[in-house]
Amino acid sequence: MTRLIDQTWFSSIMRPSRYLGGEVNAVTKDPSEAEVSIALCFPDIYDVGMSHLGLKILYSILNSRPWLAAERVFAPWSDLEEAMRSSGFPLQSLESKKNLSDFDVVGFSLQHELCYTNVLSMLHLGRIPFFSGQRKGSDPLVIAGGPACFNPEPVADLFDAFVIGDGEEAALSICRAVREARRAGNKDREGLLKDLRHIPGIYIPSLFRVHYQPGGPVKGVEPLLQDYQEVRKAIIPDIESFPPPPAPVVPFTGLIHDRLSIEISRGCTRGCRFCQAGMIYRPVRERHPDTILRNAEEALKNTGHEDLSLLSLSCGDYQCLLPLLQALMDRFGDQRVSISLPSLRIDSLDPAWMEQIKRVRKTGFTLAPEAGNDRLRKIINKGLTHEDIITTAQQVFAAGWNLIKLYFMIGLPGERKSDLEDMVSLIREVASIAGKTGRKAKVNASVATFVPKSHTPFMWAPQLSAEEGWERINALRNSLKGSRVRLKWNSPKLSWLEGIFSRGDRRLTPALVKAWELGARFDAWDEHFAKSTWEKAFLETGISPESYLSRARPLDEVFPWEHINCGVSKGYLKKEWKKALQEMQTSDCRQQCHECGVCDHETTDPLLVSEWVPGVKPSPSSPAGFSEPQKYRLTFEKLSHARFLGHLELVRVFLRAFRRAGVQLVYSKGYHPMPKISFVTALPVGMESRVETMDVEAADAIEPLSLVREVNKQLPEGISISRAVMLGKNAGKPRLKQSGYLITLREELLKESAVAQFLHSDTWQVTKRTSKGDREVNARPLVEAIEIVSPNSLEMRIHHNSGPGLNTREIVAAIFSLSPTETAGLRIVKTDQILE
Ligand code: SF4
Structure with missing residues (x-):
C-alpha cells in the first residue's frame, strides 16, 4: 500500500500530524472482518472536523458494530491538496489508509453551506464522480447529514441520499441496507436507493423532480413515487438510547475545540425565531445526569483530557445543571479538569453555577444578547431584557471573571438605525462594569450578519447585502473607538455566500461546480474566500445571487425544501413570522405547548429530568493524600x-x-x-x-x-x-552537548571524496536561509565526526554550541550537494547524545 507519509513531499507540508492517523482510541478494523465500510468525511481540515461532536458520536456508534468499519477522512489543507493533485495521490482514510473510492458508503457531514466546494475537492481527490447520476454500481454510496441538509437542494444532485434529522439510527440503517444488498449479491444501485426511502429521515433527491417558474422561484416539487411524497426528519425520542462515546479519539494536533464534549441535551424550547437549530432539533431531550457523570468518568480516563465541555443548545436550561456541576466538580476538581458551558442564556444564568465553575478555572464568559434593545429582542423572540444582561454582567465580573464575550447580529428583520446605536450603548455599559472591577477586565463584542435559514419563522425575510453589512460594521467600529471593547466581526462576504445557498435550489449546483473549477476552496475561511471568484461563477452560469439573497418572500412562496418536513409545521412558522412583525413574543414551550407540530405527545415529547440527587458518593479521584513530590x-x-x-x-x-x-x-x-x-x-x-x-x-x-x-x-x-x-530535589535541567545521527538517503548519492574533502577543510561555508535574510555559516566546526557506513547511509556526530547553527539536514545537504528533493527525502535518526 502506498502511504501518504512515504511521499518525499510529505515532510514539507504544514502540520503533517493532521494526516497521520494512529491516534489513541482510533479504531482500525481488520478489513476481512467488516462487511461494510463507511468513510466519515468532514469537508474541512482535521482541526475543525475533530472538534465536532457529531462525528465522534457516529464514529463510536458505527464502530461498536463488529460488522461495520467507520473511518475518518478530512479535507486536506491547500498545500496538501496541491501536492496530491500534482502527484496523483488519492484521498485516503486515516485508519486503514484506504482510498475513498474503495468504501461502500461515503458520508459527509454538512454543518454549513460554506463547505460545499470542499466536498467537491474531496470527491475529486477521492476519484468519485461529482454527480449521483454519473456513479456506477462499483462507486460508493455518497450520502450527507447535518444541519445544512434541511435545505439540501443546492447540492441535491451531488448526493445519492441525505439523512434529515438525528443521524444515529438512520446511519446504521443505511449501512444495514448496504450489508443486505451485498449479502444478496445485489449491485442494482437504483434499487438500493429506492429501498432506502423506507428508512425514517432518508431523502433520495432523484425521487423528486423540481419545477421552476421561468427566472423565478420554485413552482412545485413533484414526488416521483406515490408512497414517497415528503421526507419527515428522523427523531430519536430519547437520546439515552445512544450513550455518549466512551473513548473519543485523542488528537495529536491542536484543535479548534480540544476537549472532551458531552451532549447533555438535544433540542431547545425557547423558540428564538432566527435560530434554525432551535427549530430543527425540537423537541428538547435531556440526557440523565447519571449517564453524564458516568461518561465523564470513563471518557476522561480514556482520553486524558483536561477540559470538559457540556454541550446543549442552551446549557442553562438543563434542569439539573446545578447538582450536575457540583457532582462533576466534586469528582474532577482536584484533577484540574476545567468545565465549560459554551451556550448559556443570560436569563438562565445562576450565580451558584459560577461558584462551581470557578472552583477550577475561570474560562471567559460568553453571553448572547443578539440585539441592542428589548424591542428587537421581542421580534427575534429572545425573551431577554436589558436589565437581565446588565445584572448578569455585574454578577459575572463580581464572581471574578475578567472577560465577557458578547454576541450580536446585524440585519435582523425590523432592524432600525437606532437599534445599532442601542447596541453600542449596551456594549459600552457592559464595558463600564468591567472598568469598575479595578482589574484588567475586558469585553469582546462579536458581530455577525444575520442569515435567514430554512425552517425558521424568518425564512420569508430578505438578507442584508454584503455592502450594507460592511456599512453597519464600520459604523459600530467608529462608535466603539476609544472604548475598552474589542470588536470582532464575521465577514459579511461570507454571510453573502451562506445566504445564497441557505435558501437556494438545484439551479445553484452548476455555479458551485464552476466556482470550484475557478479555484474556490475553504470558503468558510476568510483568508481563502474570494467573492470575485463566486461572482464570476454566478455570472458564467446565469445565476442572479440577489434573487436568493435580498428578496422578501411572499407568504405563499413554494420553497425549494417544501418536501422536507422538519416536524415544525409551515403554519406554525408563518404564525411566528406574523407575531415577529407585531413585536409579539412566544413563551418557552416547557411552560406551554404551542403545537409547533413536532411532538405527537405519545412517542415524541419534550424529555426533561426535573430532579436528581447524585446516587453514589463520588470516589476520590486519586489515591488519598500524596506523599512527597x-x-x-x-x-x-x-x-x-x-x-x-x-x-x-x-x-x-x-x-x-x-x-x-x-x-x-x-x-x-x-x-x-x-x-x-x-x-x-x-x-x-x-x-x-x-x-x-x-x-x-x-x-x-x-x-x-x-x-x-x-x-x-x-x-x-x-x-x-x-x-x-x-x-534529587535540586537537580537542574541538563544541556545538550553532542548528538549522534544515522542518516539514510533514498538513493546512493554518498561519496567518500566529499567526506574527505569536508574533514580536511577548516571552513565549509553554507548559506542559511532565514526569515531575516541569508546568512553564511561555517559548517565544519559543527561536525565532530562523519562516516559513510553503507552506499546510502552515514553516521554523523555534531556539536550543539551556542553560536549560529545549521541543522543536521542542512549540513548533510551542504557536504554532499544534495538537491532540495533529495534533502527532503533524508531519513534522520538521532542515535545517541551527550548531556552536561
Ligand atoms: S409540539 Fe409543543 S412541546 Fe413539542 S416542541 Fe413543539 S411547542 Fe414544544
Whole structure:
C-alpha cells in the first residue's frame, strides 16, 4: 500500500500530524472482518472536523458494530491538496489508509453551506464522480447529514441520499441496507436507493423532480413515487438510547475545540425565531445526569483530557445543571479538569453555577444578547431584557471573571438605525462594569450578519447585502473607538455566500461546480474566500445571487425544501413570522405547548429530568493524600510516523498519557498553573530519535520501572519511554552537548571524496536561509565526526554550541550537494547524545 507519509513531499507540508492517523482510541478494523465500510468525511481540515461532536458520536456508534468499519477522512489543507493533485495521490482514510473510492458508503457531514466546494475537492481527490447520476454500481454510496441538509437542494444532485434529522439510527440503517444488498449479491444501485426511502429521515433527491417558474422561484416539487411524497426528519425520542462515546479519539494536533464534549441535551424550547437549530432539533431531550457523570468518568480516563465541555443548545436550561456541576466538580476538581458551558442564556444564568465553575478555572464568559434593545429582542423572540444582561454582567465580573464575550447580529428583520446605536450603548455599559472591577477586565463584542435559514419563522425575510453589512460594521467600529471593547466581526462576504445557498435550489449546483473549477476552496475561511471568484461563477452560469439573497418572500412562496418536513409545521412558522412583525413574543414551550407540530405527545415529547440527587458518593479521584513530590528524568524514543509530531504536540501527547496512566504531575503556582515538565531539546518535525530526554515532577513517588510500564501503555505507537531515573530535589535541567545521527538517503548519492574533502577543510561555508535574510555559516566546526557506513547511509556526530547553527539536514545537504528533493527525502535518526 502506498502511504501518504512515504511521499518525499510529505515532510514539507504544514502540520503533517493532521494526516497521520494512529491516534489513541482510533479504531482500525481488520478489513476481512467488516462487511461494510463507511468513510466519515468532514469537508474541512482535521482541526475543525475533530472538534465536532457529531462525528465522534457516529464514529463510536458505527464502530461498536463488529460488522461495520467507520473511518475518518478530512479535507486536506491547500498545500496538501496541491501536492496530491500534482502527484496523483488519492484521498485516503486515516485508519486503514484506504482510498475513498474503495468504501461502500461515503458520508459527509454538512454543518454549513460554506463547505460545499470542499466536498467537491474531496470527491475529486477521492476519484468519485461529482454527480449521483454519473456513479456506477462499483462507486460508493455518497450520502450527507447535518444541519445544512434541511435545505439540501443546492447540492441535491451531488448526493445519492441525505439523512434529515438525528443521524444515529438512520446511519446504521443505511449501512444495514448496504450489508443486505451485498449479502444478496445485489449491485442494482437504483434499487438500493429506492429501498432506502423506507428508512425514517432518508431523502433520495432523484425521487423528486423540481419545477421552476421561468427566472423565478420554485413552482412545485413533484414526488416521483406515490408512497414517497415528503421526507419527515428522523427523531430519536430519547437520546439515552445512544450513550455518549466512551473513548473519543485523542488528537495529536491542536484543535479548534480540544476537549472532551458531552451532549447533555438535544433540542431547545425557547423558540428564538432566527435560530434554525432551535427549530430543527425540537423537541428538547435531556440526557440523565447519571449517564453524564458516568461518561465523564470513563471518557476522561480514556482520553486524558483536561477540559470538559457540556454541550446543549442552551446549557442553562438543563434542569439539573446545578447538582450536575457540583457532582462533576466534586469528582474532577482536584484533577484540574476545567468545565465549560459554551451556550448559556443570560436569563438562565445562576450565580451558584459560577461558584462551581470557578472552583477550577475561570474560562471567559460568553453571553448572547443578539440585539441592542428589548424591542428587537421581542421580534427575534429572545425573551431577554436589558436589565437581565446588565445584572448578569455585574454578577459575572463580581464572581471574578475578567472577560465577557458578547454576541450580536446585524440585519435582523425590523432592524432600525437606532437599534445599532442601542447596541453600542449596551456594549459600552457592559464595558463600564468591567472598568469598575479595578482589574484588567475586558469585553469582546462579536458581530455577525444575520442569515435567514430554512425552517425558521424568518425564512420569508430578505438578507442584508454584503455592502450594507460592511456599512453597519464600520459604523459600530467608529462608535466603539476609544472604548475598552474589542470588536470582532464575521465577514459579511461570507454571510453573502451562506445566504445564497441557505435558501437556494438545484439551479445553484452548476455555479458551485464552476466556482470550484475557478479555484474556490475553504470558503468558510476568510483568508481563502474570494467573492470575485463566486461572482464570476454566478455570472458564467446565469445565476442572479440577489434573487436568493435580498428578496422578501411572499407568504405563499413554494420553497425549494417544501418536501422536507422538519416536524415544525409551515403554519406554525408563518404564525411566528406574523407575531415577529407585531413585536409579539412566544413563551418557552416547557411552560406551554404551542403545537409547533413536532411532538405527537405519545412517542415524541419534550424529555426533561426535573430532579436528581447524585446516587453514589463520588470516589476520590486519586489515591488519598500524596506523599512527597518526586522528580524524574525520562529517556524516550520518537520513531516512525511519530516523527511528524511537532514539539507542542509531543508535550500534549505526554501530558495526556500521564493523565491516562493516573500519574498526577506537580503544577506551577500562579494565575496559569502549568504541569512541571521540561524537554532537553525540541526535536525538529520529521526527525526520529532513540534518545530524547525530559524531566517531570510527579505529585507522588512512583517506582521508576512501574512509571515506565504504566505510561508506556498509554503512549501512541512510535513513542515509548526506555528509562526513568529519580532525581534529587535540586537537580537542574541538563544541556545538550553532542548528538549522534544515522542518516539514510533514498538513493546512493554518498561519496567518500566529499567526506574527505569536508574533514580536511577548516571552513565549509553554507548559506542559511532565514526569515531575516541569508546568512553564511561555517559548517565544519559543527561536525565532530562523519562516516559513510553503507552506499546510502552515514553516521554523523555534531556539536550543539551556542553560536549560529545549521541543522543536521542542512549540513548533510551542504557536504554532499544534495538537491532540495533529495534533502527532503533524508531519513534522520538521532542515535545517541551527550548531556552536561
Ligand atoms: S409540539 Fe409543543 S412541546 Fe413539542 S416542541 Fe413543539 S411547542 Fe414544544
